[in-house]
Amino acid sequence: SAVISQKPSRDICQRGTSLTIQCQVDSQVTMMFWYRQQPGQSLTLIATANQGSEATYESGFVIDKFPISRPNLTFSTLTVSNMSPEDSSIYLCSVPLAGGRGQETQYFGPGTRLLVL
């Protein structure tokens, strides 16, 4: 397994401001993923962050709104820019991992709970 920490664990922000979420992994990984879970919704992949290259964004997500940094193989940040109440969500980072018996999976951090007023 991997140990993943996220900071902050939760925050309350005013609309129009930006928040940067940090994700730290205890081992070197090539790919890191950022997800969003809006209230009552499923987890949705925002982007894939690879070290040394631009993040790859999924449909509906853009770099101007969710800039991502990946300075090394154990760390990434996601910024939620110019926030509105619709950005109120849980934001999670994850890394690819082999589960039991070699099953492919992702290992998730604890999440950052964001409320935008």
Added chain:
Amino acid sequence: DQQVKQNSPSLSVQEGRISILNCDYTNSMFDYFLWYKKYPAEGPTFLISISSIKDKNEDGRFTVFLNKSAKHLSLHIVPSQPGDSAVYFCAASVGEGTYKYIFGTGTRLKVLA
């Protein structure tokens, strides 16, 4: 368009009985499926997965069944324990190694002591 659907938002089961959680998908290209469990204030934790070349995979108390013709998978937990009370998500992807998981909206399981 929700490609992965969990139509039961909640389920209650008596301790010791079987819990059956269901998941339907619409994209016939999906060939790898996973189940995760999520406790409040924690990230999802991996339970079990299944490739489309199989129709069943077991790991301890957890068994996943895949019916490709019906585009349906289910997670069986036997026997259910109070510690199993959590939200369960199914997820699907096209090809192993892509890590492009599409998640369902989750089913909240409550195991009653």
